[in-house]
Amino acid sequence: xxxxxxxxxxxxxxxxxxxxxxxxxxxxxxxxxxxxxxxxxxxxxxxxxxxxxxxxxxxxxxxxxxxxxxxxxxxxxxxxxxxxxxxxxxxxxxxxxxxxxxxxxxxxxxxxxxxxxxxxxxxxxxxxxxxxxxxxxxxxxxxxxxxxxxxxxxxxxxxxxxxxxxxxxxxxxxxxxxxxxxxxxxxxxxxxxxxxxxxxxxxxxxxxxxxxxxxxxxxxxxxxxxxxxxxxxxxxxxxxxxxxxxxxxxxxxxxxxxxxxxxxxxxxxxxxxxxxxxxxxxxxxxxxxxxxxxxxxxxxxxxxxxxxxxxxxxxxxxxxxxxxxxxxxxxxxxxxxxxxxxxxxxxxxxxxxxxxxxxxxxxxxxxxxxxxxxxxxxxxxxxxxxxxxxxxxxxxxxxxxxxxxxxxxxxxxxxxxxxxxxxxxxxxxxxxxxxxxxxxxxxxxxxxxxxxxxxxxxxxxxxxxxxxxxxxxxxxxxxxxxxxxxxxxxxxxxxxxxxxxxxxxxxxxxxxxxxxxxxxxxxxxxxxxxxxxxxxxxxxxxxxxxxx
Numbered sequence: 087x088x089x090x091x092x093x094x095x096x097x098x099x100x101x102x103x104x105x106x107x108x109x110x111x112x113x114x115x116x117x118x119x120x121x122x123x124x125x126x127x128x129x130x131x132x133x134x135x136x137x138x139x140x141x142x143x144x145x146x147x148x149x150x151x152x153x154x155x156x157x158x159x160x161x162x163x164x165x166x167x168x169x170x171x172x173x174x175x176x177x178x179x180x181x182x183x184x185x186x187x188x189x190x191x192x193x194x195x196x197x198x199x200x201x202x203x204x205x206x207x208x209x210x211x212x213x214x215x216x217x218x219x220x221x222x223x224x225x226x227x228x229x230x231x232x233x234x235x236x237x238x239x240x241x242x243x244x245x246x247x248x249x250x251x252x253x254x255x256x257x258x259x260x261x262x263x264x265x266x267x268x269x270x271x272x273x274x275x276x277x278x279x280x281x282x283x284x285x286x287x288x289x290x291x292x293x294x295x296x297x298x299x300x301x302x303x304x305x306x307x308x309x310x311x312x313x314x315x316x317x318x319x320x321x322x323x324x325x326x327x328x329x330x331x332x333x334x335x336x337x338x339x340x341x342x343x344x345x346x347x348x349x350x351x352x353x354x355x356x357x358x359x360x361x362x363x364x365x366x367x368x369x370x371x372x373x374x375x376x377x378x379x380x381x382x383x384x385x386x387x388x389x390x391x392x393x394x395x396x397x398x399x400x401x402x403x404x405x406x407x408x409x410x411x412x413x414x415x416x417x418x419x420x421x422x423x424x425x426x427x428x429x430x431x432x433x434x435x436x437x438x439x440x441x442x443x444x445x446x447x448x449x450x451x452x453x454x455x456x457x458x459x460x461x462x463x464x465x466x467x468x469x470x471x472x473x474x475x476x477x478x479x480x481x482x483x484x485x486x487x488x489x490x491x492x493x494x495x496x497x498x499x500x501x502x503x504x505x506x507x508x509x510x511x512x513x514x515x516x517x518x519x520x521x522x523x524x525x526x527x528x529x530x531x532x533x534x535x536x537x538x539x540x541x542x543x544x545x546x547x548x549x550x551x552x553x554x555x556x557x558x559x560x561x562x563x564x565x566x567x568x569x570x571x572x573x574x575x576x577x578x579x580x581x582x583x584x585x586x587x588x589x590x591x592x593x594x595x596x597x598x599x600x601x602x603x604x605x606x607x608x609x610x611x612x613x614x615x616x617x618x619x620x621x622x623x624x625x626x627x628x629x630x631x632x633x634x
Contacts, residue, residue, distance in 0.1 A: 095265070097189075099186060105133070105369055110126075114126070114221070121223065139180055154416075155419065169376070187463065190464065195397060236354045247274060254267060278357070281357050387418065388415075393469070397467060411426040411471030412427055413469050414450045416457070427451070435515075438551045438575055439563070452551055458473070479513045479516050482518050501525075505523075515549075537563070540563075
């Protein structure tokens with residue numbers, strides 16, 4: 087791969103051409119020749135690698151609903167993403183090198199600080215989608231003049247290169263966005279681009295005619311007189327009339343039987359061949375732009391609902407974890423107004439036990455923390471007003487799974503397998519998110535396993551969040567204070583014992599099972615009323631069957 091062709095990479099400090107150049111170039115050739123039935127851009131991006139990562143998407147993507155999150159939250163206007171699959175890969179594959187994270191944050195920060203540059207980037211993306219449509223949308227080249235279609239494509243290609251070469255508004259760029267202008271300027275200085283410009287100028291104005299037009303009393307044209315014809319002799323594609331005539335005679339004598347349209351077609355192909363190596367990187371650029379513009383679209387949608395997003399401070403070991411105004415983007419995507427909360431911990435390698443009633447927001451908190459970590463790790467905004475997070479070596483999320491017909495173990499066995507799988511793939515410094523650990527076991531055995539898991543986890547110093555309904559057990563752990571890394575959060579309740587979706591230090595004193603039972607109609611009085619109603623209903627048919 088040559089350096090110039092890699093220069094359009096906006097995602098990595100050392101630019102790379104990540105798409106398959108040979109296959110993409112072949113696809114561009116076929117699409118330019120006669121159109122393809124879609125898939126050129128998306129297929130190239132779907133196959134493209136997204137850089138080295140230590141994270142395993144299988145350990146968190148499904149439980150955090152990342153594909154659904156990307157599909158519904160990363161929006162660019164009203165259009166659909168060219169490759170949602172590529173974007174999901176980028177989001178679920180945080181880079182190993184922290185320098186890549188800083189590189190992407192610099193791009194995001196510049197786009198927010200200079201709105202005009204974001205507008206220019208969006209205009210570039212729109213033109214790239216037009217190019218995609220023109221290349222992939224022509225499945226019947228006979229529907230219009232083939233030369234005209236290809237000239238229109240080349241005109242859009244020239245517009246794209248001209249747009250790339252435009253210097254950024256409000257001064258020089260300090261991020262990877264400067265690569266766009268550098269790439270465009272290099273292309274504009276090349277011989278293939280000059281040939282492209284000459285061909286399009288020839289197509290638009292081979293010659294200038296001066297006419298004298300006669301107008302009648304009724305305002306209609308009565309006639310016109312040709313005064314002069316001025317050909318653009320500076321254009322290398324323009325030759326004099328006698329040279330064109332001699333060329334046709336020579337070709338006729340030598341036995342060639344092709345017309346002016348075929349000559350034009352060969353000129354168009356020659357110009358396209360010269361530009362092919364510069365076009366393939368534009369396909370990769372589409373995926374890079376969707377990464378940044380999609381993230382900005384999520385930020386816009388949040389702002390429209392009064393929610394904030396930020397680039398969090400990247401913490402050093404020992405610094406506190408802070409997420410102020412943390413909210414759940416999955417709720418935003420589903421049309422539910424998220425309630426922001428503040429999360430403050432004195433250390434990142436704490437093991438946090440979260441307690442509280444059902445429907446109090448515990449699982450939503452875990453999702454918010456997990457998605458925040460994912461977005462911070464790839465260099466994008468997190469759903470919070472302000473924050474301080476530490477990059478982790480991996481992420482493991484395990485939520486309660488439904489019982490399956492084909493499972494070989496009971497609930498205790500499945501829970502033990504879940505714990506085993508956690509430790510098999512957990513590196514030091516990772517983030518661990520567990521929902522309802524040991525909930526499928528009896529309390530005495532569950533508490534013993536629970537404490538074992540916590541003590542073993544602390545050896546790896548992970549960033550851990552665990553929800554539990556073992557309230558008495560959590561209270562004993564808090565009172566004992568034997569595990570230094572343990573921290574406790576509880577769902578905050580209002581005076582009516584309803585959850586506020588905020589979290590405060592401590593252990594919940596009750597799961598409010600009684601209130602939940604009353605709300606769902608499962609108190610003793612409510613169940614007795616149902617029994618009496620059913621007995622009365624059963625007695626009526628028997629009484630009706632007796633003889634008068």
